Amino acid sequence: LLARRITRPVGQLAAAAATLAGGGRPPPVAAPEGGEVGELAAAFNAMVARLEEAERRRLAAERQAMAGRVAAAVAHEVRNPLSSVRMLVQMVHGRLAGEPGLARERGYAEVVLRELERVELVVQDLLDLARPRPLVRRPCDLGAVVEEVARLVGPHLAHRGIRLVREVEGDPHPLEADADRLKQALLNLLLNGAEAMAEGGEIRLAVRWPTGPRGRVAVAVRDHGPGVEPEEAEALFEPFRSGRPAGSGLGLAVSRQIARDHGGDLTLAPADGGGTIATLTLPVGGPSAAAAEAAP
Ligand SMILES: Nc1ncnc2c1ncn2[C@@H]1O[C@H](COP(=O)(O)OP(=O)(O)OP(=O)(O)O)[C@@H](O)[C@H]1O
Numbered sequence: 595l596l597a598r599r600i601t602r603p604v605g606q607l608a609a610a611a612a613t614l615a616g617g618g619r620p621p622p623v624a625a626p627e628g629g630e631v632g633e634l635a636a637a638f639n640a641m642v643a644r645l646e647e648a649e650r651r652r653l654a655a656e657r658q659a660m661a662g663r664v665a666a667a668v669a670h671e672v673r674n675p676l677s678s679v680r681m682l683v684q685m686v687h688g689r690l691a692g693e694p695g696l697a698r699e700r701g702y703a704e705v706v707l708r709e710l711e712r713v714e715l716v717v718q719d720l721l722d723l724a725r726p727r728p729l730v731r732r733p734c735d736l737g738a739v740v741e742e743v744a745r746l747v748g749p750h751l752a753h754r755g756i757r758l759v760r761e762v763e764g765d766p767h768p769l770e771a772d773a774d775r776l777k778q779a780l781l782n783l784l785l786n787g788a789e790a791m792a793e794g795g796e797i798r799l800a801v802r803w804p805t806g807p808r809g810r811v812a813v814a815v816r817d818h819g820p821g822v823e824p825e826e827a828e829a830l831f832e833p834f835r836s837g838r839p840a841g842s843g844l845g846l847a848v849s850r851q852i853a854r855d856h857g858g859d860l861t862l863a864p865a866d867g868g869g870t871i872a873t874l875t876l877p878v879g880g881p882s883a884a885a886a887e888a889a890p
């Protein structure tokens with residue numbers, strides 16, 4: 595009996611080691627509590643877990659490096675033509691202002707300019723991932739940031755039959771942040787929400803201020819799309835991880851980077867009653883508060 599209690603786990607260990615050596619992922623080895631064989635099995639299981647973690651990190655680093663190479667190439671080829679297109683459309687738009695009969699055409703030019711703005715943001719995402727820019731922190735009016743983002747995506751959402759509902763809870767606190775980068779992050783979240791809602795519906799954009807003088811303000815974007823699996827949400831933040839044929843898979847990676855650069859964070863979770871809720875948090879207060887939060 596004693597021999598069987600030892601040889602069974604040892605046999606399992608041998609099989610698991612062989613699987614590992616062959617590049618496979620052995621299931622955890624079950625072994626009796628305590629005793630040398632038990633200890634060996636526990637050590638083996640811990641080693642397998644560490645190897646898996648190292649492999650996951652290596653893949654993430656590889657994706658990041660690839661992002662850098664692709665970004666450098668694409669950004670260069672796209673950004674320059676884009677700015678000439680924008681300049682010319684702006685000129686046409688200006689000319690049309692003096693022509694009362696061409697109001698419709700002027701409207702078209704406005705749509706082109708807005709869409710260009712979005713393309714420029716995607717290119718910016720790509721560049722940011724390749725070589726992150728330092729933040730430019732200034733006293734920031736979060737309400738105005740939300741307003742601006744809503745203005746920017748409004749026509750896009752309306753076109754897809756989506757209503758954007760805004761909500762503010764609590765009283766605003768001072769906030770030191772890089773408004774342009776926050777815009778970029780919120781825009782990504784709203785566009786993801788819109789992508790998830792093929793049938794149209796409602797997206798809720800809520801700003802919740804903390805009650806105390808410190809703490810974090812939360813900006814939550816809640817959609818009514820298919821939702822995300824809690825155990826899969828984390829993987830969606832990896833660069834180039836996209837579930838959409840036309841997606842670049844950069845939005846969440848860049849947006850989380852922006853939140854973390856501010857000493858905050860970005861998470862994705864299934865919402866009560868279906869859909870997804872993306873929550874971006876930022877430390878409130880002056881720069882010292884933000885720096886204290888950013889410290890590990
Ligand atoms: N609100 C959401 N509901 C459901 N799935 C989502 C949501 N947000 C993100 N996802 C999933 O996560 C993936 C990654 O999102 P991410 O924003 O990083 O890239 P993307 O939207 O595919 O491309 P882009 O770089 O243009 O934003 C999406 O392709 C989608 O599958």
Ligand SMILES: [Mg+2]
Pocket residue numbers: 782785786841844845846
């Ligand atoms: Mg996206």
